[in-house]
Amino acid sequence: MNQEYEHEDPHGTAEDAAAATRRDAGEAESSRASRGWWDRNADEYQTEHGAFLGDDRFVWGPEGLDEAEAGLLGPAAALKGRDVLEIGAGAAQCSRWLAAQGARPVALDLSHRQLQHALRIGGEVPLVEADAGALPFRDGSFDLACSAYGAVPFVADPVRVFREVRRVLRPGGRWVFSVTHPIRWAFPDEPGPEGLSVAASYFDRTPYVEQDEEGRAVYVEHHRTLGDRVRDVVAGGFRLVDLVEPEWPSWNSQEWGSWSPLRGNLIPGTAIFVCERLDEE
Numbered sequence: 004m005n006q007e008y009e010h011e012d013p014h015g016t017a018e019d020a021a022a023a024t025r026r027d028a029g030e031a032e033s034s035r036a037s038r039g040w041w042d043r044n045a046d047e048y049q050t051e052h053g054a055f056l057g058d059d060r061f062v063w064g065p066e067g068l069d070e071a072e073a074g075l076l077g078p079a080a081a082l083k084g085r086d087v088l089e090i091g092a093g094a095a096q097c098s099r100w101l102a103a104q105g106a107r108p109v110a111l112d113l114s115h116r117q118l119q120h121a122l123r124i125g126g127e128v129p130l131v132e133a134d135a136g137a138l139p140f141r142d143g144s145f146d147l148a149c150s151a152y153g154a155v156p157f158v159a160d161p162v163r164v165f166r167e168v169r170r171v172l173r174p175g176g177r178w179v180f181s182v183t184h185p186i187r188w189a190f191p192d193e194p195g196p197e198g199l200s201v202a203a204s205y206f207d208r209t210p211y212v213e214q215d216e217e218g219r220a221v222y223v224e225h226h227r228t229l230g231d232r233v234r235d236v237v238a239g240g241f242r243l244v245d246l247v248e249p250e251w252p253s254w255n256s257q258e259w260g261s262w263s264p265l266r267g268n269l270i271p272g273t274a275i276f277v278c279e280r281l282d283e284e
């Protein structure tokens with residue numbers, strides 16, 4: 004779900020030549036890099052992680068926390084008939100689970116190739132190719148919005164995304180999203196013991212950028228501290244209801260990049276923000 008995946012590429016794509024650095028990257032550059040990276044890497048991502056994600060499961064992150072168990076969008080029984088927007092849906096696995104509960108999901112993603120995988124897997128979920136920063140929906144179109152590592156870690160201006168989500172939600176609507184836990188930015192991206200020693204400042208917000216020989220970003224991730232994320236949620240017009248840090252379960256022996264049982268038992272890997280649209284009393 005983040006940059007480690009890049010370096011695991013066994014097929015030797017063009018990005019092997021990409022140099023990793025920390026530098027500023029604005030909205031347009033980040034969006035362009037994300038679209039290109041996910042289009043080029045969607046096949047491999049789905050091959051590698053498709054079985055873990057399941058065609059119609061709703062998994063919040065590498066720990067394997069399942070929405071069926073967590074109920075962060077509310078009780079599964081209450082999803083029936085609800086309009087749900089999934090942002091950064093990838094192959095729309097979560098949306099398929101939502102549809103199976105009787106909800107009416109719409110799966111949105113920036114990457115054409117990711118959405119082609121959604122078509123390959125099938126199902127009746129409507130797919131929309133768009134950027135999370137400019138949602139092509141009328142105000143008040145959805146009861147709920149969700150995102151499992153989709154879009155939010157990759158955008159330069161998360162508040163813009165949150166304001167868009169707020170706009171398309173109905174009053175009181177819930178917005179639940181997961182991201183890389185901010186604490187991980189202080190540690191090396193390694194699943195083993197070498198990934199357990201602090202190597203960088205948690206407070207350094209400079210984006211992680213991989214760039215080609217011309218200096219063009221081909222992959223970007225943005226770091227926000229936990230406090231930044233809370234402030235962004237509030238600035239976006241939401242109330243924070245819960246912040247879930249899934250613990251690594253004993254049944255999960257599978258590594259996902261640098262998310263591993265070893266590290267997962269010691270430090271959090273995922274942060275899930277449960278928010279509600281704030282409305283005038």
Ligand SMILES: C[S@@+](CC[C@H](N)C(=O)[O-])C[C@H]1O[C@@H](n2cnc3c(N)ncnc32)[C@H](O)[C@@H]1O
Nearest residue numbers: 037041091093112113114117134135151153154
């Ligand atoms: C780590 S994947 C998560 C997908 C799915 N939830 C999963 O767990 O496989 C991140 C997804 O976010 C999408 N994405 C990245 N930036 C985006 C943006 N600005 N707007 C919409 N989608 C974006 C990518 O194309 C990719 O499909």
